[in-house]
Amino acid sequence: MGNTFAEKVLARKAGLESVVPGQIVTVRPDKLLTHDNTSAIAAKFREIGVAKVANPKMHVIVFDHVTPAANETYAISHKATRAFVAEQGIEAFYDIGEGICHQVLPEKGHAWPSAVIVGSDSHTPTHGAFGAFAAGIGRTEAAAVTATGSIWLRVPETLRIVLHGALPPRVSAKDVILRIIGDLRADGADYCSVEFAGEAIRAMSVAGRMVLCNMAAEMGAKNAVVEADETTLDWLVGRTSWDAETLRRWAAEFRADPDATYARVIEYNVSDLAPQVAKPHTVDNVVPVTEVVGTKIDQALIGTCTNGRLEDLEAAADILRGKHIAPGVRLLVLPASRETLLAAIERGVIADLVAAGATLLNPGCGPCLGAHEGCMAPGEVTISTANRNFKGRMGSKEAFTYLASPATVAASALAGVIADPREV
């Protein structure tokens, strides 16, 4: 009997011949990702009472949530993390300005096919876009992993989502995953490993694949994966310390078997897909953009770990170039990383967006979690490329967040109301 991706990776990491869903295994993760919450994790680690982290090379620490520090409290937290990094000899530390952890981790070579990555952030499944097994955990758990170097994991059932066809113009990975979440709902993949497959995936960029894996968390997935192919390898070679041959071998070895057992296989044809929008206040409240066209907006946001990459900024610039956003609308642009920002500057994308009226913010999470840089007042409406629109998330609990693709957000900023990017 064949195995799924998750079964193969967890069996190998647990040193077992094979594993079955429901089985609990103990593994030593290749990477532990933490961010601004590292100071809290370090405090928990000290509470455990061991002096040294189990493996300094396992740690990847990226400041992204509230950067630069918005006030003294955040500054104290950042300072504590910098001290922890120095004291423990952690090399993979990325201070403010490098970008969002889910962008910086792969850019700096810490993700690869079959790697096991746990992170104290719910969007850790993003790294499945590189063929890694990546799952989110809490702070205390991150502290325990810091102390022991290991974690228990339940082998998940697997949901396979096969995407046929080719995406129409101005329709992107974001629209695909919003539609899927709208159909499967917020708990549709609870505890599951999600495998994305099919020709639409093979044609998709690494950035698009990251969108799918990132948002699988919004339907409860433990991890999500796009099996690595030449697109993945092209992106990874030169970033990771592994050579192309090793990466290629792992990509082949950890591909799901054709006769693997799935909890469910779901097929879509994306050729006729319309742009999708998640309405307030849940991510699974999804409709085609045509149903919300005309909804007045106060703010538009392009960025976050979901859609802050170069192709996202380019999609927005294609719509806004030579034009200006509507009066009364605030457009916030946050590149996902320093690398993204530099590439966007080089290509003139930043100039196009800023000339069109965008406010450029530093690489980081920005207002996504409601801590700084663009929170909303009661009654205000934001259309955002982020992954969550929960009540109160972006500031006031009486504010409203719609989620959409970069093209839809850009078209809406231009119109001052939610707009269909195919009509611009």
Next chain:
Amino acid sequence: MKNTITGRVWKYGDDINTDVIFPGKYTYSLTDPAEMAKHALEDLDPAFVTNVRPGDIIVAGKNWGCGSSREQAVVCLKEIGVGAIVARSFARIYFRNAINYALPIVTCDAVDSVESGEEITLDFTAGTVTTPRATYTFPPFPPEVMAILEAGGLIPYTQQALGVKSKE
């Protein structure tokens, strides 16, 4: 961990996310659990913080705790004295966070037969939840999970596993 818990119910619906259990704007500014407790369910049910009593039990629909990995969504409820959470299902990180904080967490359909203010009893030995109108069974925790709960959470469990003494 106690074998039985009886408490007054606060009943909520499906897909209650961690942003309404503990708002994101406080996640990096509040470090004291007592302060976290003051914001429990702030954007879901403002009456909760003022009226909750130690030992009360939250009963909810499916997918309780979806969204962020923020542990404060467990800590604020544990700190304010919530005795247990009973839901039709839990989001996986929330489930792990609750176990790691030794906050009893039970998966069953009790939400179907209880209202806010009524009492329910959880029996961990028998694996049952009894509401005024029905009794539900729930499967035992796997041994790995039970060991963490019995140790009083993941920190004491890890201390035992590594043979280090508690700093208390």
